[in-house]
Amino acid sequence: MARDIVPAAYWGFIKDPIYGYIRLNDVEKTIIDTLAVQRLRRIRQLAGAEYVYPAANHTRFEHVLGAMYLAGVVTENLPVSLSKDEKQEVRLAALLHDVGHAPFSHLFEPLLVKHLNRTHEDVSTWIIANSALSDVIRTLGFDPKELSELAIGRLVKTDKPFLNQIISSSFDVDKMDFVVRDSYHTGAGYGSVDVFRLIYTMDVVKGNLAADITALPTLESLILARLESFRTIYFHRACRAVQMMLLQALDLAKDDLAILKTKNPDEYLEWDDYTVWSKLCTNPHSREIIKALSERRILKCAYERTFFAKDELLSSVFTKENVRLKLEEEIAAKAHVPTSDVGIDVPSLPSVPYHYAMEIGPISIPIFSRSRSGEKVSQNINELSKIVDVLRVFMNIVRVYTKSQYREHVAAAAAEVLGKSSLSSALSY
Amino acid sequence: MARDIVPAAYWGFIKDPIYGYIRLNDVEKTIIDTLAVQRLRRIRQLAGAEYVYPAANHTRFEHVLGAMYLAGVVTENLPVSLSKDEKQEVRLAALLHDVGHAPFSHLFEPLLVKHLNRTHEDVSTWIIANSALSDVIRTLGFDPKELSELAIGRLVKTDKPFLNQIISSSFDVDKMDFVVRDSYHTGAGYGSVDVFRLIYTMDVVKGNLAADITALPTLESLILARLESFRTIYFHRACRAVQMMLLQALDLAKDDLAILKTKNPDEYLEWDDYTVWSKLCTNPHSREIIKALSERRILKCAYERTFFAKDELLSSVFTKENVRLKLEEEIAAKAHVPTSDVGIDVPSLPSVPYHYAMEIGPISIPIFSRSRSGEKVSQNINELSKIVDVLRVFMNIVRVYTKSQYREHVAAAAAEVLGKSSLSSALSY
Amino acid sequence: MARDIVPAAYWGFIKDPIYGYIRLNDVEKTIIDTLAVQRLRRIRQLAGAEYVYPAANHTRFEHVLGAMYLAGVVTENLPVSLSKDEKQEVRLAALLHDVGHAPFSHLFEPLLVKHLNRTHEDVSTWIIANSALSDVIRTLGFDPKELSELAIGRLVKTDKPFLNQIISSSFDVDKMDFVVRDSYHTGAGYGSVDVFRLIYTMDVVKGNLAADITALPTLESLILARLESFRTIYFHRACRAVQMMLLQALDLAKDDLAILKTKNPDEYLEWDDYTVWSKLCTNPHSREIIKALSERRILKCAYERTFFAKDELLSSVFTKENVRLKLEEEIAAKAHVPTSDVGIDVPSLPSVPYHYAMEIGPISIPIFSRSRSGEKVSQNINELSKIVDVLRVFMNIVRVYTKSQYREHVAAAAAEVLGKSSLSSALSY
């Protein structure tokens, strides 16, 4: 899809605490230095998580560098023939896959969808194909449109679906990087996944990216690390409390946030955590919430329940805004507190970090082994691994948040409305 | 159970790559310097695993120091009242829990049982209560008999069962240490278990050691790390091949191994990896196997099958020696190879490292949460965690090993006898 | 200095990637949740360093938690008698030692001094003794004034100078934490200093904090890690380029930065990296520089020279602003470029991170050993360690920065004015 104008020359390396050194060529250096990529320095990976994990201040910027690095390791090691251009494009796609993220990453997602009618992936496509970045890409000899598709794993014109899957699938470079990186910066102690074993044994079977059966334990540990990360970081009770407050603040201050009315990508790119936060600090509607956060007065979880039955999948029911609103009203009424002070939370909401990566549906990864004749035969992971099967259960959590002073009443009301539950009161930050 | 003759004084620290510093008092230093404990320097934790993980040369010595350290962290943090003596005894029990291990650790287990009619735990008890070590223990003011019971988690005279459980249960200090340590030295990349979260939130409920529900993800990650370790280290195909060869060598040279006829613990303690290996090198019956190992000519796995049905639990059937022998004969006959060159392996065999720690039966750990009134209510982990439930499946692996040149024939014969299977031929060391 | 109103109860723990768990009591939790401490979440530890080390996004917040933790380890292990209150105060002092930092930490230092006539340490004292925080401290039973002194290591009313030295000396908890933490987040690979060996062997000799001679190698490795950090992070050529640009932007936008006119601490605390950055983005004078940074167009080092002669200590000469200005004018004139596009940099400038920690004068740490009679005898580290002696040399670096297009001319002019030098052109980010 690209022409080799001039072969890209080795430029130098960037130090990364996870992989040591990330080596770059001139093309990559040029794209990294665009505003679209540099802006990611001011978009935190896990907005809100720092209230539980103080060191979790890492940004999308180092994540996309890491994803590009892993994409390079994959393409260098896949035992299939790839052109120099294809390899380069996969690396660039990984580098650019997150340029569309809004301030506070996932947290902003519902506002993006509501006001711009776009997911962050749509925005990535939009930016890669239509901004100043597009010109840079074109000058370097690549096709912005195709790169914008590949960056979200939806390159249409290809007979090599595995190229898309390197960027977006159940074991893509995005997930491999964030699981390991989030663990490093939170210190959460999960995520020591041996991604290199996985990569070194990957292959392509019938056009699809497939994992060798000998790496099945590693793959399971990746999936499980994601689950552990989900429970201990992304959907941590206090992290979500902070995120719900930020979300409310954003909603209250929305008239002050020009990003929600942007007509072109270059305007969009002016907004990041820093500029949005400063708006929230001064906006008269959001100011109070920011003040509360600044003294760590956060919402309390009054009610939590995990439903174990697979087929219930309540989480997806609660994803509907009107269902939630209805229940919030009911609980508030019973508890005699303002409706705006009752919030229902479930893991399938778009504002939950990586909620999309915690597939509710069955995970699909081809696992291959070799028959006696040497032929690669693949089965889906679900047929081989029982561990994967238990995952879906963990999506069935429902929580109700409220202000500290209303906790007791809301707890009782929620139990009435949503059924009995038990809550540990063990303290953690 | 002990009198505080003179309170133990701080002696100094030992550097450990896992925990940093292990601080000791005079009593501990004195016991560490006995022959019974020092001998563990020459008993490798995972004999045979180094053929796959070259750096896995760690010994029981550092493991028991680590277990003692963790035992100290547990007793210091449990929110129950413990006397100085109780705390000291738990630390000493952890320190001494493995003194009974034979050369090559678990590998020797079947020979111990067959010839001495003792498991390694029985031997631990025997040594603590009846050797030169006992005198040292007594002089320091402790009761060797009671310590010998506590060291294997079977202290009878106690109203505090949790003391035993710190040493021996589904989340004891032994397992916590070896999972983390084996991962560190193999580099296997599992085992980054946050044991301190687990320990800091432990409590005692109705006399039993219990885990706080907030630590459930951590507990699951401990259990899963054990499973991953099991699959990638303890029951690794090539590790087991080496272990089966060593086992055969031991059996062939048994007349030369006086340890199998020891009448008292002090004779037993003369034997370690070094002295047994040297015997195997020179013994005319075992020499050939050692020569093969010295050039890494190892047995090949001709057949492997995982049975997913829970209720089959074939593994336990295969544990019976006569069942295995019968099937080996049948396969050998069909393959036209000598019976001695066909070996069936299953994870429930006593020679498998930590096979006892991979409980086939349901795991039992009380998980507590607090009711609104502050009372601690506990449930068993099985009721709360689906993950634990899937574990048992992984015990249902059957493998057939043979010499390289017989591989094809034995594979076919085994398939006939044990049913069809698939095997990946992807190479790993 | 404080009364034990109610003994502080254990509250819970915070996860830290460096130390695992930091355990807190109620008093500490209350102070951590004040605005003065929470604000540090938005003050990055190493502003500008992320342009070279993309993952270096850690903040003062986790650093002060780490310093408090280490302070606790020190007071628990020092073999001298300390009251509960003294221990608590040392921990709180470490927690509060950085509350006075301005946005972008050290970078802002010259503006603080110029406009508020205060160093960041003066501001720390000011805030602890005179803000809303003071009231919280007082309510908890502590004396804000005394705590404000101890927090910068200058508690006057004490016969225990070592208490001050735990907070501020050549081997204080501040330095121990930042060396290790900066290394972790940059991935720079230095800083694996065994701080616990140092702490476990510390003692007090004649009222002063002293290191055991057996820990001398560890102490040297701390000092050296600081030096390596200095060269590879704090005074890294490109990091400094970014910092000089930020500094220039701040200076140009100063009329827009109300922090420079604050009359009381609570106004001061409204300013952080987020709010200042947003001002710089919109201020017409600083906007261009921010635009350049957003595309990583950074100043180039045209000239660098290290002077090895100890007695020259040119660095201190260059610290004088008028000397620098004079030389900048001279170089600019010779190079025919605007004076504002020539910048001289030396490591002793207040805007260099931790410049104060890189003592130019002799390092003073008492090292003790024991005479045959058991008496502790101490000598200064300079008498025992040659390594320390070579440190000062590295402060004698002079650099000249300019815009990319002027590089050649400025290089030649600087060589004329400051003497010949050599510069490697090897690329690094």
Next chain:
Amino acid sequence: MARDIVPAAYWGFIKDPIYGYIRLNDVEKTIIDTLAVQRLRRIRQLAGAEYVYPAANHTRFEHVLGAMYLAGVVTENLPVSLSKDEKQEVRLAALLHDVGHAPFSHLFEPLLVKHLNRTHEDVSTWIIANSALSDVIRTLGFDPKELSELAIGRLVKTDKPFLNQIISSSFDVDKMDFVVRDSYHTGAGYGSVDVFRLIYTMDVVKGNLAADITALPTLESLILARLESFRTIYFHRACRAVQMMLLQALDLAKDDLAILKTKNPDEYLEWDDYTVWSKLCTNPHSREIIKALSERRILKCAYERTFFAKDELLSSVFTKENVRLKLEEEIAAKAHVPTSDVGIDVPSLPSVPYHYAMEIGPISIPIFSRSRSGEKVSQNINELSKIVDVLRVFMNIVRVYTKSQYREHVAAAAAEVLGKSSLSSALSY
């Protein structure tokens, strides 16, 4: 020097805790599986160090794999043209550089020299060129003689001296690997050297391996890590006590050690830590020492003195055996103890691990920078780095060991003979 019979095919990978995965081709796998290399599994890297660092049980086997890996990284990244064969030979040379090590590694060195008139490097050459290994090498298409020279960094027939320097120089792959690896397994906390920065910026200047000036801090940290390792591991007081006891045991049992009379390499290779230790256990002359070690009754350091004056270099004087003997006699006489119970130790003795790597003479490493015209100009590290200059001092330590009961008398006598000194009595294991 070799013919490309058949290009080596990728074979698979070995897991290493330091580098993750070490990838091998068929040629390397074949050589690794020879007895000469496999034997290194039973030669510990740091015999005796485990008495201080219990986890320091790593062997030469994983070290040579690591050295081979690093050699591969160097040859892949050096910006000079190398043939496939040259790259392969450098990897193989690194793999084979330690095959000549005797049991207990360095400890055995004095006996090798005395009885076989060969250093371990001579033995490496001997084995590579004249054993069963040689045939394997020849069959694979390589010249055993040339490989035997390159393996110790003394390939004569080459116009590329840098090939030798990759294997043996002040910054060779041997040192890079052991510094990092010894630190990992001891947990000593030094040695977090960023070897990849060093390697990625290496170049060849006038035929010699040279380091880029931008990597000077890294190079210094390598040199310093070696120094710290030396002080805290290799020449640790208690490690040396154990080593001196082992050395004495070896000397007493020498008639039982056929290795000292071997006429051909294949006989030599029958000996390792396991077989020698077993001999020492049963030999009537060494038995007592082994018994003492088995209960950790070790020699005590009665006297230690560091001489700071560079020009004294007493260490080299003490290296002469007759000088040492003379002084030992004098001290023993004054202390009224048997001469055999007084032992003088200095770091320049061949039995000190890596004593040869701690060059007493000036370190020689070319450091290059680029002139304005792009030309690489190199200077020796001594001209650029003051740090390196202070190293030699640390070789001037003299210690006197004796049995516990003689400590006081020997201390006094040694002070009389060798001058006053001070000794810290702080306890460490």
